[in-house]
Amino acid sequence: MATARSENAVLQDRVKRLTERVKELTLENESLRAEVEIYRKEAVMPNFSSLALGTSTDANDKMETEQSISEEFVRSGNGVFSSQNDVSLKNLHGSANPLTCSLSPDDTILASGGADAHIGLVPWGAALSTDSDHVVRSACRLRCDAPVICLAFSPTLRGVLAAGCMDGTLQLVHFSTFASQIQANLTPAPGNCKHGKFVRDVAWSPKDPILASSSADGTVHVYKAEESGMEMNEVKLTKMESLHLPGPVESICFAEDQLICYARGTPYLSYFDIKNDFKQTKINLNAAAGDATGGFEEHVSFAVMDMVPYQDKYLAVATDTSRNIVLDLQTGRVVRNLYGHQNDGFSQPKLAWSANGQYIIGNTQDESCLCVWDIASSKLIHRLAGHGSPIRDLYSSPNSDTMVTTSFDKTTKLWFAPNDMQ
Numbered sequence: 001m002a003t004a005r006s007e008n009a010v011l012q013d014r015v016k017r018l019t020e021r022v023k024e025l026t027l028e029n030e031s032l033r034a035e036v037e038i039y040r041k042e043a044v045m046p047n048f049s050s051l052a053l054g055t056s057t058d059a060n061d062k063m064e065t066e067q068s069i070s071e072e073f074v075r076s077g078n079g080v081f082s083s084q085n086d087v088s089l090k091n092l093h094g095s096a097n098p099l100t101c102s103l104s105p106d107d108t109i110l111a112s113g114g115a116d117a118h119i120g121l122v123p124w125g126a127a128l129s130t131d132s133d134h135v136v137r138s139a140c141r142l143r144c145d146a147p148v149i150c151l152a153f154s155p156t157l158r159g160v161l162a163a164g165c166m167d168g169t170l171q172l173v174h175f176s177t178f179a180s181q182i183q184a185n186l187t188p189a190p191g192n193c194k195h196g197k198f199v200r201d202v203a204w205s206p207k208d209p210i211l212a213s214s215s216a217d218g219t220v221h222v223y224k225a226e227e228s229g230m231e232m233n234e235v236k237l238t239k240m241e242s243l244h245l246p247g248p249v250e251s252i253c254f255a256e257d258q259l260i261c262y263a264r265g266t267p268y269l270s271y272f273d274i275k276n277d278f279k280q281t282k283i284n285l286n287a288a289a290g291d292a293t294g295g296f297e298e299h300v301s302f303a304v305m306d307m308v309p310y311q312d313k314y315l316a317v318a319t320d321t322s323r324n325i326v327l328d329l330q331t332g333r334v335v336r337n338l339y340g341h342q343n344d345g346f347s348q349p350k351l352a353w354s355a356n357g358q359y360i361i362g363n364t365q366d367e368s369c370l371c372v373w374d375i376a377s378s379k380l381i382h383r384l385a386g387h388g389s390p391i392r393d394l395y396s397s398p399n400s401d402t403m404v405t406t407s408f409d410k411t412t413k414l415w416f417a418p419n420d421m422q
Contacts (some may be wrong), residue, residue: 073335073376077358080417081372082396082403085386087414089132092120092139098406102151102161102395107402109175109182111161112412113148119163119173121182140182144171152202156209157225160235164199170213170221174234189237193221197248205254210274211237212259214249220261222274241278245270255309255329262304269304269332283332303345310353316360318349324362326375338373340380342366352396352403361403363391368407370394370415386413 092098093114100113108124121140146167154160161173170193175184195215202213209225223237245263252261259272268282286299302319309315309329317325324338341364343349351362360373368389372382388409396403401417 076376077354077374078356080356080401081354081359081361082401082415082417083372083382083384084418085384085405085413085415087132088386089122089136089412089414091410092122092136092412093118093410095410097408097410098392098412099147099149100151100393101404101406101412102153103397103402103404104153104161105155105399107397107400108177109153110404110412110414111151111153111173112404112406113151113163115147117144117147117165118142119144119148119151119161119171119186121161121173121175121184123177123180123182140175140184142173142184142186144186145169146198149199150202152204152211154204154209154211154225155206156204157227157235160225162202162204162211162213164202164213166198168195168197168199168215168217170194170199170202170237172235172237187234189223190239192239193223193237195219195221200248200250201252203252203254203259205257205259205274207256208274209235210240210254212252212254214252214261216248218245218247218249218263219243220245220249220252220259222259222278243272243278250303250305251307253307253309253315255312255315260307260309260315262307264303265300267298267300269307285332305343305347305349306351308351308353310357314357316351316353318351318362319343320345320347320349324349324351324360324373326360336375336378338362338375338378338380340373341371348392350391350394352394353398354396355398355401361394361396363394365390368409370405384415386415387411 092112093116096114096116098112098114102111110122112120119142122135144165146165148163148165150164152162159175163171165171170189172187172189173184175182196217197215200214200216204211211223211225212220214220220243222240224240225235225237228234228236245261247263247265249261249263257273257275259274261270267286268284271281271283273279302321304317305320306318307315313329315327315329317327320343322342325334326336328335338360343365347365349363351360353360358375360375362371364371368387370384371380372384374381387407389407391405391407394403394405403415406412
């Protein structure tokens with residue numbers, strides 16, 4: 001019997017070591033795949049005659065852009081990012097899993113959406129209470145008709161939150177706070193705002209009251225939001241445009257007057273100019289705009305599952321191939337490739353920037369930690385423990401070192417930079 005137990009222990013140890021080796025080889029394979037894409041691009045020489053004659057202004061512009069990027073990310077980060085998870089709110093959505101989370105533009109309201117078809121709102125002061133059970137019980141809860149998949153606060157309309165649901169509907173939450181209590185109501189968007197399948201993402205313009213929603217049915221609806229009443233900051237939505245893309249639209253975001261979309265099965269990002277009748281420009285993900293790719297322009301290497309811009313200069317992209325990417329937002333040029341985590345076609349990778357723009361924070365499919373990359377070195381420098389199951393969503397404030405995460409352990413956490421918690 002003792003011999004059998006010993007043999008079983010040896011086998012378990014071998015399985016563990018082989019499993020770790022498989023993970024290492026998977027990450028190495030993804031790195032090699034990215035290098036192959038680069039070599040394919042470089043295998044085709046640019047137009048020699050135009051460069052030799054000094055007539056290629058595009059080449060000069062590209063060199064200037066690359067120089068500015070290399071200077072900006074030449075120094076390692078200063079160590080300041082959200083790393084302490086001092087606040088935990090358990091079961092904000094009861095026995096159901098939380099699916100999405102966000103913070104209001106002034107960081108005073110925490111919002112979460114769950115598989116229980118509810119939106120939860122918690123004021124900042126209450127979230128910091130030591131009695132987390134009381135905070136959960138007293139949270140403002142609004143019921144939708146289907147699970148809530150995505151949330152986004154309006155940066156230009158005070159007290160307005162948009163929510164996308166599994167039944168294809170778009171919901172607007174109008175809220176206000178009084179004496180640390182939240183008063184809110186829920187208004188379904190007009191019928192012409194409903195998608196044919198579930199809503200994948202919602203996003204607000206950072207400078208105008210414009211809202212966009214994307215869906216698994218391949219459509220993106222764009223709306224103008226206008227104030228319609230004195231109570232609860234109510235607004236009404238008027239559809240500006242409906243865009244039809246060739247596949248499920250996994251992620252969207254705004255940068256200045258551009259709406260950026262990614263449709264699954266395509267090798268490019270679609271930029272739509274809001275001020276120029278939604279004129280479309282495609283940025284190929286296989287190479288920087290204008291570069292030769294040797295006939296591989298239509299090769300689809302990955303799906304873009306999440307996009308987060310930083311100061312209208314860079315775009316962090318989470319893919320379903322254990323690869324996160326930092327792009328130059330205007331040209332699509334790859335600035336950094338980030339590895340060390342795991343994601344595949346069944347995962348929900350999410351990303352966030354640190355407030356200082358020196359770090360990228362993301363989840364990983366089979367672990368309950370947060371991964372932190374130093375952008376300058378492209379190295380994964382930390383795995384932040386705290387949750388008991390994989391993380392479903394995360395949001396980092398652009399104004400402070402405050403981050404919120406939701407996990408399949410049914411816990412919502414607030415994270416702060418060391419010595420930054422008030």
